Amino acid sequence: MTTLIDGKPGESISILDRGFQYGDGIFETMAVANSEPLLWDRHLHRFLHGTARLSLKAPSVDLLRREAEQVCRGNERGVLKIILTRGITGRGYAPNMDAATTRAVSLLPWPDYPARLRTDGVNVQFCRNLITRHPVLAGLKHLNRLEQVLARMELKNGCTEGLMQDETGHIIEGTMANIFIVSGGALLTPNLEHSGVDGVMRGLVLERARALSMDCRVTELTREIILGADEVFLTNSLIGIWPVRQIESQDYPVGRITKQIQDAIRDAIVAD
Amino acid sequence: MTTLIDGKPGESISILDRGFQYGDGIFETMAVANSEPLLWDRHLHRFLHGTARLSLKAPSVDLLRREAEQVCRGNERGVLKIILTRGITGRGYAPNMDAATTRAVSLLPWPDYPARLRTDGVNVQFCRNLITRHPVLAGLKHLNRLEQVLARMELKNGCTEGLMQDETGHIIEGTMANIFIVSGGALLTPNLEHSGVDGVMRGLVLERARALSMDCRVTELTREIILGADEVFLTNSLIGIWPVRQIESQDYPVGRITKQIQDAIRDAIVAD
Numbered sequence: 001m002t003t004l005i006d007g008k009p010g011e012s013i014s015i016l017d018r019g020f021q022y023g024d025g026i027f028e029t030m031a032v033a034n035s036e037p038l039l040w041d042r043h044l045h046r047f048l049h050g051t052a053r054l055s056l057k058a059p060s061v062d063l064l065r066r067e068a069e070q071v072c073r074g075n076e077r078g079v080l081k082i083i084l085t086r087g088i089t090g091r092g093y094a095p096n097m098d099a100a101t102t103r104a105v106s107l108l109p110w111p112d113y114p115a116r117l118r119t120d121g122v123n124v125q126f127c128r129n130l131i132t133r134h135p136v137l138a139g140l141k142h143l144n145r146l147e148q149v150l151a152r153m154e155l156k157n158g159c160t161e162g163l164m165q166d167e168t169g170h171i172i173e174g175t176m177a178n179i180f181i182v183s184g185g186a187l188l189t190p191n192l193e194h195s196g197v198d199g200v201m202r203g204l205v206l207e208r209a210r211a212l213s214m215d216c217r218v219t220e221l222t223r224e225i226i227l228g229a230d231e232v233f234l235t236n237s238l239i240g241i242w243p244v245r246q247i248e249s250q251d252y253p254v255g256r257i258t259k260q261i262q263d264a265i266r267d268a269i270v271a272d
Numbered sequence: 273m274t275t276l277i278d279g280k281p282g283e284s285i286s287i288l289d290r291g292f293q294y295g296d297g298i299f300e301t302m303a304v305a306n307s308e309p310l311l312w313d314r315h316l317h318r319f320l321h322g323t324a325r326l327s328l329k330a331p332s333v334d335l336l337r338r339e340a341e342q343v344c345r346g347n348e349r350g351v352l353k354i355i356l357t358r359g360i361t362g363r364g365y366a367p368n369m370d371a372a373t374t375r376a377v378s379l380l381p382w383p384d385y386p387a388r389l390r391t392d393g394v395n396v397q398f399c400r401n402l403i404t405r406h407p408v409l410a411g412l413k414h415l416n417r418l419e420q421v422l423a424r425m426e427l428k429n430g431c432t433e434g435l436m437q438d439e440t441g442h443i444i445e446g447t448m449a450n451i452f453i454v455s456g457g458a459l460l461t462p463n464l465e466h467s468g469v470d471g472v473m474r475g476l477v478l479e480r481a482r483a484l485s486m487d488c489r490v491t492e493l494t495r496e497i498i499l500g501a502d503e504v505f506l507t508n509s510l511i512g513i514w515p516v517r518q519i520e521s522q523d524y525p526v527g528r529i530t531k532q533i534q535d536a537i538r539d540a541i542v543a544d
Contacts, residue, residue, distance in 0.1 A: 091380050
């Protein structure tokens with residue numbers, strides 16, 4: 001791991017940091033290929049949206065880019081993770097709006113997911129642990145991730161991902177990936193207005209699918225709709241697209257549209 | 273600040289700690305008077321309940337007590353804060369159940385709230401930011417506190433606390449305190465089965481009020497019920513009991529029952 005904390009090499013932060021005390025911050029995780037963070041502009045856009053939504057002071061875009069380049073340099077593959085927290089203030093939830101933020105920019109090892117996950121697909125289950133609805137936090141990649149940790153702990157042997165539903169019974173996403181289904185020729189993905197992470201790869205998939213004139217719909221998906229789908233796949237910036245082969249006892253093919261979209265985003269992922 | 277991290281003096285943790293990465297942990301905050309953490313057994317009980325609920329490995333009770341005594345020693349007043357996280361594992365939400373936890377035991381400065389807050393009371397407002405319903409996280413003092421931070425940021429000048437409601441319109445608690453109302457002679461406090469923090473002082477108040485043969489009800493409270501109450505007060509382990517004098521434009525007295533309960537818990541708080 002190579003990390004810059006507020007621009008200086010380091011690997012630790014104060015226990016008084018609000019990131020540690022309250023999860024008061026946001027993060028970004030992106031794939032790095034040949035020393036380059038992929039989809040940088042899109043990640044930066046979501047990051048800045050997160051800072052605005054949480055009233056976090058955003059660092060300068062140039063500074064962030066320089067630090068990202070510094071930790072990525074010389075790395076053929078890796079994961080670039082940027083964490084921004086509200087820094088150190090006194091005890092209590094009230095933030096000091098003048099306090100400096102804490103910025104951690106790290107290059108982490110590439111996860112080396114088996115290549116067959118992209119070709120042959122993965123098994124998925126439904127999770128009992130809920131993902132909650134919160135209009136201000138919805139869409140953000142913030143540091144409060146206990147819901148995902150709890151859901152991830154439910155995964156049975158052989159399952160690579162778990163799908164999370166909100167209190168109203170709508171499936172929102174996986175613990176670490178967004179979900180798409182193909183149904184009657186249309187591409188559907190859950191509405192993230194109330195909860196979930198607005199994935200950068202999800203955004204790219206929607207854009208490229210529309211460019212291919214596919215019928216794309218951001219809508220509400222239930223367990224039943226997903227179980228009745230023709231194709232299902234998962235997306236995130238590191239995995240790219242993983243076809244889903246099985247959910248509980250329902251089988252799916254690695255379908256034509258899934259493969260077409262995998263082809264359409266090939267420039268934006270780390271090659272196997 | 274005096275802090276022991278996993279038993280050794282220190283003030284920083286790895287940025288890879290799951291407390292920092294995901295808010296994957298719990299905490300306790302207690303008042304310290306004459307080197308003694310107050311209501312230790314009750315805090316410990318909630319802490320152990322939190323470790324069980326989140327499948328966190330609990331440290332030994334003796335070890336925790338020794339570390340608490342070590343940081344509290346020689347302090348007339350202070351705040352003892354214990355944080356326990358799931359420690360360091362690789363990137364990703366899946367925990368390594370064999371990994372060591374991270375334990376931070378700190379003595380922080382006493383907040384020195386003005387004494388008049390206990391006698392004269394505080395002004396309170398309703399917050400727009402929601403507190404979400406999550407059956408597994410409900411009641412726990414976990415490290416995902418963005419909802420409270422957002423609500424706290426709403427507070428208008430002159431307001432000391434903000435009340436948070438869930439998606440169904442039930443008022444659950446303040447950002448940092450539990451709420452009680454007195455209505456028709458009965459003492460009412462919100463049900464925390466779906467969200468909120470099961471406050472140690474809240475538990476003590478219920479117990480002592482029952483011992484005084486008061487009619488106590490854990491129930492559902494709406495904005496309207498609270499606005500129509502005869503008395504309102506806030507509780508937590510540091511403030512003890514603060515009477516509420518005003519919510520929005522509604523005034524309340526520092527009532528007889530509030531004072532009676534203040535008297536009944538006087539042994540469990542730091543004297544002004």
